[in-house]
Amino acid sequence: MILHNYFRSSTSTRLRAALNLKGLGYDYVALPLKEGAHRTPEFLAKNPAGLVPVLELDDGTLLSQSLAIIEYLDDVHPEPPLLPADPVLRAKARALAYTVACEIHPLNNLRVLQYIARSYGASAEAQKEWFTHWVTESFEALETILAASPETGTFCIGDTPGLPDICLYAQVWNNRRFGIATDKWPTIARIYATLDGIDAFTRAAPPNQPDAE
Ligand SMILES: N[C@@H](CCC(=O)N[C@@H](CS)C(=O)NCC(=O)O)C(=O)O
Structure with missing residues (x-):
């Protein structure tokens, strides 16, 4: 998987923590927000909202919105669970x-x-x-x-x-x-x-x- 993100972005921090808790590896692609790297045509093709993080799955599927991605990870890799069962x-x-x-x-x-x-x-x-x-x-x-x-x-x-x-x-x-x-x-x-x-x-x-x- 490829994580398109930025060190200071808190939504990226969320996703990195979830990936780490699940023991999932990923390639780190940095987008310096200060330099507008999230507004280039290349990144807007990945997420037209121009927001990080984006998780690119092995088959090329692009996922955005940190909480949606974290819930996807929880669905596909249920251990350890990130939401209670009740x-x-x-x-x-x-x-x-x-x-x-x-x-x-x-x-x-x-x-x-x-x-x-x-x-x-x-x-x-x-x-x-x-x-x-x-x-x-x-x-x-x-x-x-x-x-x-x-x-x-x-x-x-x-x-x-x-x-x-x-x-x-x-x-x-x-x-x-x-x-x-x-x-x-x-x-x-x-x-x-x-x-x-x-x-x-x-x-x-x-x-x-x-x-x-
Ligand atoms: N609700 C989105 C928010 C994503 C978001 O706003 N990311 C910030 C970094 S924490 C961003 O890309 N900001 C760029 C900007 O404000 O121009 C999520 O949870 O993924």
Whole structure:
């Protein structure tokens, strides 16, 4: 498989962590987003949305959208499972994952920050405030849920890492880039610290990629 991705991209971090947890190897193709490598005709032919990651399967099939790809991997390589078997817990796991993937990430994506800078003159400081605002709103909610839920264990749900942990881990790395400390959310901080001690996660982390700057 070929992973078209970028070291700093949190959606790429998600997918790398899932591939590592499943023990699946892949060829790493780096697309420097800062240089617009995701907007070339060659990459747009792979994903017309111009977003990483894209996973290219051995038969040439191109998959986009990190959560859809992770669920595909879970379907095809069920061990270890990244979602609980119980339907209610599956829904809860997805809800935690989507809180990061749908409520935080799209608002804070590179193209959004570039747009508010270009169209509304948002300075680097204003972009940081914007980013911090959307992270804080959803991390407060996540912390409340995780601290109160009887299902919270070593990880977001139970004692094996899964989809919500993958999303949380990648988002905390993104937060660190904007100087957002995690310690004000103690349950999230505890889970992140545990994840950061797991090889499959640390190997997925931005600084440990071949294109890391
Ligand atoms: N929902 C998509 C989002 C993909 C996405 O936005 N990727 C970012 C990097 S984390 C990207 O390619 N950004 C390019 C840009 O904003 O111009 C997914 O989960 O794969």
